[in-house]
Amino acid sequence: FFGWHELTRKIIPVMRAQGHGRIIQCSSVLGFVTMPWRGAYNSTKFALEGLTDTLRIELRDTPIHVTLIEPGPITSNIRANSIPHFERWIDWKSSARKVQYESALLDRLYTARGPDRFELPPQAVVDRLIHALEADRPRPRYYVTTPTRISGILKRILPTRALDWVLSR
Template sequence: MTAQTILITGCSSGIGLACAIGLRDRGWKVFAACRQQVDCDRLRAMGFDAPLIDYTRTETIHSGLNEVLEATGGTLDVLFNNGAHGLPGAVEDLPTDALRSIFESNFFGWHELTRCLIPVMRTQGHGRIVQCSSVLGFVTMPWRGAYNATKFALEGLTDTLRIEMRDTGVKVVLIEPGPVTSKIRENSIPHFEKWIDWENAPRKEEYEQKLLQRLYHSSGPDQFELPADAVLKKLIHAVESKRPRPRYFVTTPTYIMATLRRILPTRALDWVLSRG
């Protein structure tokens, strides 16, 4: 029997890498995409097909996908959109161009790759599009406005797509992790340093006392943090079950926040989230 095929983005580390290894071990044919060639080369040395796909560079979205489709004979069973980065900082200190930049990598690139694959899945009569969102796709936390915005946008677009694709054989799924072991903190530092002029911000003291300490000095795993394999377990169900759920929560905080969002008035929920 021919192995099922999946394209996973953001496989250099964290969730993407864990899912690529885990699904390969289950017999899947995994295309483990990265945005930097050095990471693609490392994954190829691990035995993966590793196309270069950088969501901010349209040409790599098309060339990387073409590489996958050439290898499969023009089909693909699953797309797992995963690669993203953070941009910490207060919303009032966030330049509009910075917001445009993070939307390119966390939202617009995902949409472009997804749109390129939908005709393939329509033609073959089946497919699954799995989006790695976040608990921050349905609740917000301070200092994370840019990332919150991209994930809220992703949730809205994905919910719409799921409804629109109901009669096509293409199933659309959201995975919503909370704190999961990854390099998102370290990877967000260059974006923070490029865009946020915190030294001249009205919240300078808050940056010094709160954000900078957390950003530059790891204090170990967060409370309730789970390894990236926790996402793999939900992804397996999303891609292998006959009737995948529309949403999969990962980590205790995700379940808690979903409950609080449902039962608390907005002001009370704002107070809870402001503590984070």
């Protein structure tokens, strides 16, 4: 998150000087709804969403467009790349949630299963990025996957406790 913020602060003066610009941040469905066991990821994406929404409002009277791309499940190596960090930072054997780690979380992290049900290829994000770059008036948000669209609707219509129940399933 702090890297995004620093880069954005450095590029805004360049965009102002040239008279236009686009700031496009890649967030996640987990930037506006949460899922259990992903606290660090959820919190950085929530922070990015807050920063991007603030920038969009603060820069609304300038020719700098600010957009969020919000993917859901996209084919990537995120699980494999997470393993060394998990092993370094999570002491699951001493955790009060040890049984949950053993019964579900470890299997999900370590077992390769192929694509998730609603997973899309990276090109789906690229397509939204190109639209955000080329549109005369880019949208503030681009949802990429079905789970992102459904989560956006549920966040708007459900009370918090009901949304929590749905997301914890």
